[in-house]
Amino acid sequence: MKGKVIKSTGSWYQVLTEDKQLIECRLRGKFRNEGLKTTNPIAVGDWVVFQVEEGEEGTAIITDIEPRENYVIRKSPHNKHSAHMIAANVDQALLLVTLKQPRTSLGFIDRFLVSCEAFRIPAVLVFNKTDLLSEDEREYQEAIAYLYTSIGYTCLAISATEQTGLDPLKALIKGKTSLISGHSGAGKSTLLNALDSRIQQKTSEISSFANKGVHTTTFAEMFLLPDDTFLIDTPGIKELALVDIEEEELAHYFPEMRALLGECRFHNCTHVHEPGCEVLAQVQAGTIPETRYESYLSMLSGEDNRR
Ligand SMILES: Nc1nc2c(ncn2[C@@H]2O[C@H](COP(=O)(O)OP(=O)(O)OP(=O)(O)O)[C@@H](O)[C@H]2O)c(=O)[nH]1
Ligand SMILES: [Mg+2]
Ligand SMILES: [Zn+2]
Incomplete structure (x- = not known):
């Protein structure tokens, strides 16, 4: 029998079977992770083969993992050699961006987008907490959204608490598996709760002292909405360490640079x-946004992950 892992607590996996039953599974034996060095062998979104345990009511043993279409791993910023697999087999990744409480920087957005390009997962920017913005801030947000739209990324603006702007988002996620990411406190769990009243993820106010979230969600979990729509709530990202990307590859993960790469002299x-260099020429001409080029340089030099 086959099913999809929707929750993992380390030793137990909650699996949704093809006929939409939930079953608790354990893993037996060692699994090679396609050559990946990850701290967990199975992630939310993995398709697994399982066998119901004899004599045990409603539990099963996972015997095999199906090949993954894609996966998202998060490298530990402190330990180069360990990575955690957040999710597998996702159709798109939504980044919840907040201009304040907490502030999401352009550098952080760009790192996220580059990671998604490297994982070959379409990324969408969802500006949340729009209810908190002044007129000026709203204009600034619109300028950022315009910048990313012109590069080719879909941008939406919502308020999860006021439940505004949710209809285009609902249309975008319908029938797909979407990963929801963003800083702690950006409102990922609040958004999940707003999208389906049966979901009751715990949420917390951000710390008034640091203006940051308090890491309320601690492991990835998948939720099933009607119409085969799956949403994955994830723990907030503190720092984003890039997965291994070679220097020469980096520009390929900036769509506006990718188009020019055959045109440089060398x-x-x-x-x-x-x-x-055609990229430099386009930065000078203003067709490649300066902030994007700055992010490129900062990623190239491997400096701060934290801007
Ligand atoms: N004003 C306003 N507050 C919001 C909005 N969305 C979420 N919040 C608040 O932001 C705080 C953090 O929300 P959470 O949903 O817990 O954030 P999270 O992204 O799940 O955070 P972690 O689980 O820590 O990663 C809560 O107090 C929410 O009520 C919004 O659109 N507007
Ligand atoms: Mg949360
Ligand atoms: Zn060049």
Whole structure:
């Protein structure tokens, strides 16, 4: 029998069977993780083969994991050698962006987008907490959304608490499996609760001292909505360490640069100082946004993950 892992608590996995029954499963034996060094062998979203245990009511043993279409891993910023698999087989990743409480920086957005490009997962920016914005802040948000839309990313603006802007979001997630990411306190769990009243994820006010979230959600969990719509709530991202991306590959993960890469004079151009660099020319001409290019440079040098 086959099913989809919707929750993992370390030793137990909650699996949704093909006929929409829930069954608690355990893992027996060692699983090779497709050469990936991860701290967990199975993630939310994995399709697994299981066998019901004899004599045990309603529990089963996972015997196999189906090949993954894609996966999202988060590298520990402190330990280069360990990575945690957040989810597998997702159709899209939504980043909840908040201009304040907490502030999501452009550098953070760009790191997230580059990671999604590397994982080959379409990314969507969802600006949340729009109810908190002044007129000026709203204009600033619209300018950012315009910038990312022009690069090709879908941008939406919502308020999870006021439940505004949710209809386009509902249309976007319908029939798909979507991962919801963002800083702690950005409102991921609040949004889940707003999308379906049967979902009751715990939420917490952000700390008034640090203006940051308090990491209320501690493990990824998948929720089933009507119409085969799956949403994955995840713990807030503190820092985003990039998965292994070679220097020469990095520009490929910026769609607005990717289109130009054949046009630089040198085929191994790093787009930093080389003569005849088309990327630099477009930055100077203003067609590549300066903030994006700054993010490129900061990722290239491997400096701060935290802006
Ligand atoms: N004003 C306002 N507050 C919001 C909005 N969405 C969420 N919040 C508040 O932000 C706080 C944090 O929300 P959570 O849903 O717990 O945030 P989270 O992203 O799940 O955080 P972690 O689980 O820690 O990663 C709560 O007090 C919410 O009520 C919004 O649209 N507007
Ligand atoms: Mg949460
Ligand atoms: Zn170049």
